[in-house]
Amino acid sequence: MKSIDESAKTSRRDFVKQSTLLAGGLLAAPLMSKAGYFHSVDDTIKIALVGCGGRGTGAAMQALLTKQNVKLVAMADAFRDRLDDCYKLLSDPNNEEGNVSAKVSVPEDAKFVGFDAYTKAIALADVVILTTPPGFRPIHFAEAIRAGKHVFMEKPIATDPAGVKSVIETALLAKAKKLNVVVGLQRHYQNSYRELYKRVKDGAIGEITSGQVWWNNDGVWVKMREPSQTEMEYQMRNWYYFNWLCGDHINEQHIHNIDVMNWFKGAYPVKAQGMGGRQVRTGKEYGEIYDHHFVEFHYADGTILNSQCRHQKGTYAIVDEMLVGTKGVVKCGDAQIIKKGKVSYQYDKKLENNPYQTEHDELFAAIAKGEFKFEDADRVARSTMTSILGRMATYSGEVVEWDKALNSGISIMPTRFAWDATPPTLPDANGFYPIATPGTTKFFS
Numbered sequence: 001m002k003s004i005d006e007s008a009k010t011s012r013r014d015f016v017k018q019s020t021l022l023a024g025g026l027l028a029a030p031l032m033s034k035a036g037y038f039h040s041v042d043d044t045i046k047i048a049l050v051g052c053g054g055r056g057t058g059a060a061m062q063a064l065l066t067k068q069n070v071k072l073v074a075m076a077d078a079f080r081d082r083l084d085d086c087y088k089l090l091s092d093p094n095n096e097e098g099n100v101s102a103k104v105s106v107p108e109d110a111k112f113v114g115f116d117a118y119t120k121a122i123a124l125a126d127v128v129i130l131t132t133p134p135g136f137r138p139i140h141f142a143e144a145i146r147a148g149k150h151v152f153m154e155k156p157i158a159t160d161p162a163g164v165k166s167v168i169e170t171a172l173l174a175k176a177k178k179l180n181v182v183v184g185l186q187r188h189y190q191n192s193y194r195e196l197y198k199r200v201k202d203g204a205i206g207e208i209t210s211g212q213v214w215w216n217n218d219g220v221w222v223k224m225r226e227p228s229q230t231e232m233e234y235q236m237r238n239w240y241y242f243n244w245l246c247g248d249h250i251n252e253q254h255i256h257n258i259d260v261m262n263w264f265k266g267a268y269p270v271k272a273q274g275m276g277g278r279q280v281r282t283g284k285e286y287g288e289i290y291d292h293h294f295v296e297f298h299y300a301d302g303t304i305l306n307s308q309c310r311h312q313k314g315t316y317a318i319v320d321e322m323l324v325g326t327k328g329v330v331k332c333g334d335a336q337i338i339k340k341g342k343v344s345y346q347y348d349k350k351l352e353n354n355p356y357q358t359e360h361d362e363l364f365a366a367i368a369k370g371e372f373k374f375e376d377a378d379r380v381a382r383s384t385m386t387s388i389l390g391r392m393a394t395y396s397g398e399v400v401e402w403d404k405a406l407n408s409g410i411s412i413m414p415t416r417f418a419w420d421a422t423p424p425t426l427p428d429a430n431g432f433y434p435i436a437t438p439g440t441t442k443f444f445s
Helices: 012-018 054-065 080-091 117-123 134-146 161-176 191-201 231-237 255-265 355-368 376-396 402-406
Strands: 045-050 070-077 111-113 127-130 150-153 181-183 208-217 271-277 292-298 304-311 318-325 329-331 336-339 342-346
Touching (some): 054 080, 054 127, 111 117, 127 134, 181 376, 255 376, 376 402
Parallel strands (some): 127 150, 150 181, 208 304
Antiparallel strands (some): 336 342
8 A cells, every 4th residue: 555645635726736737728618609619709618616615716717727718707605705715816916826817707796695696606607617515516516507508516426315316317418418517536537547547448457356445634624613603504614524515524535536446447336334433533523424434345246345534633644546456456546557566557657647627628628629528427426326325334334235325315405505594413412413323323224
């Protein structure tokens, strides 16, 4: 196993700053000319940003760094302060990531705040960037495709089986409308992973029989409760720690690694079992999620994926994937293929790209040429379901079957979206939230 290196630790923002491809294009979805191409300065690609946090700001920056004629024309967020912070960064001519201020054209009446803000922003654009907490993704994606917009959206795309089913259905509509959809599982757009995948498909390691994937590190930010907040606002601010918004870190982060196995294997698990809990991050500020998961995913042909993720300070950190075949091993982080203990293939890291930028560059190029090329939503929906399957297995301690879980109709979303609405989970008198208990927590009768 490989210790986590700088590439694994690097954020989207840092990756952009380090990349030599910073000036490349982004997702952008024009209203097509008759020829399907942009050919004049009048062909402005109008972009709406839905979700103005760190991810949204980074994605919008990439959109505006394209050499094409793009403009950010609308913004939406639940919170005005996040929208304002994002707008300020993008409008700053001295922004260290690049001066895109001339491409920011968002008047006050195109800045929308609240739970219904997304519909108003989507209506003004040609392409929509969806970067809110993932619990909202099925709703926002459905509206964008209904309105006929091309989409870039961040992973994961749901937090429960009902949300996954919704995205799968919307993906079919996107395909019928020939709307390109790219989702931010950026390893699919990373040169080294693409080269490894190509060789695996050509039989370099034979048949994949097992895999090991990891996302183990210290964890992420925490937003402490403020006295003036309603319960809904607190959970929205501290969204990472509530399942209806995040889906637990096995879904929000570890999906990257789990998805690599599904991608290279060309299949999805049929069942899962595992264990997990809260041993270190036990404070009330950590909401209801676990701080560690270990899942054993079973595929139809007998292949087993061992998956582990952990948010615990002072422990061994690793973010990587290793796939074992009948003829060799792939070490994805090292970009190597190993046979009989020796390196048989090594990708030249000097040729590595910035996949965060490439995913947008390629989407934009396809749309500019009038091509319908990207259908990421269905694939990512199923990798999201894999992560959710793992969470259901660790929370319950039971073997959970894919078909039963996917078709269960289980939804953990609120029935109403408003600041005075009641979220799905509530704290006790001491401020602690109910935690899933293996052997007690049940998803099926």
